[in-house]
Amino acid sequence: MSFGGSSSVATGAKRPFEYGRTHVVRPKGTHKATIVWLHGLGDNGASWSQLLETLPLPNIKWICPTAPTRPVSVFGGFPSTAWFDVADLSEDAPDDVEGMDASAAHVANLLSTEPADIKLGVGGFSMGAATALYSATCFAHGKYGNGNPYPVNLSLAVGLSGWLPCARTLKNRIESLPEAAQKASSIPLLLCHGKADDVVPYKHGERSADALKANGFSNVLFKSYNSLGHYTVPEEMEEVCKWLTANLQLGTSSS
Secondary structure (H helix, E strand, O other): OEEOOOOOEEEOOOOEEEOOOEEEEOOOOOOOEEEEEEOOOOOOHHHHHHHHOOOOOOOEEEEEOOOOEEEOHHHOOOEEEOOOOOOOOOOOOOOOHHHHHHHHHHHHHHHOOOOOOOEEEEEEEOHHHHHHHHHHHHHHHOEOOOOOEOOOOOOEEEEEOOOOOOHHHHHHHHHOOHHHHHHHHHOOEEEEEEOOOOOOOHHHHHHHHHHHHHOOOOOEEEEEEOOOOOOOOHHHHHHHHHHHHHHOOOOOOOO
16 A cells, blocks of 8 residues: 655755645554564565565555655765655764655654554664664654654664764664663664675774664664675565564464
8 A cells, every 4th residue: 555745755955845645554453562663775565565575474454655866965965765864874964854854754644643552663674774764863862953853752762774973863763862771772773784784894883883782772683794795685584574673562373
């Protein structure tokens, strides 16, 4: 199932950017959790929705939005679907906090209409993983980077072949509020990265996991894959399924 372009917009420096089509994979069993899954740079929600639909996770509803098309600095300003602007795919790059806040708010908006008894999560690949991890830090801090309150109670986050944006300011954000440390320690995070990744080098995934752990995110699992490049493989997705089932307490039943 898919919906047309969302009325939600990402505010750019010159004009707002409209989000593209959102694809929804409905649960085949009892609905227990909803996860927004974010694609990588230049991709769209349809490709990941087709993969997620094949996973043996009948209790999860997947929402796969499409990022706005915007000029991207790493492409020399050429337009591409992107959750935020990026000059370099690493945690050392300048942070487009305005763009990340807009996309994190779009994710929160998609989750905000889910039933109260449903567990909520966010995940993604590459730039989508970066946005998911940024959302997790906003949840812990209770605020977006611009200071506006973060409205959703996240149960977990997953990042495949990604990196942690705003890693340099994470310590101050978590230490600024007493409740932030408690939230940081409570949210489970899964980071997976291939050692043969030539787009977002493995060291960036490893450093991101280390930065999260060093700043109070104690429930972080970092999985590495020796020959994996900048893509996913069945072995990795099996790990994701196992981790989601355990951390969402889904069990093995589809009922």
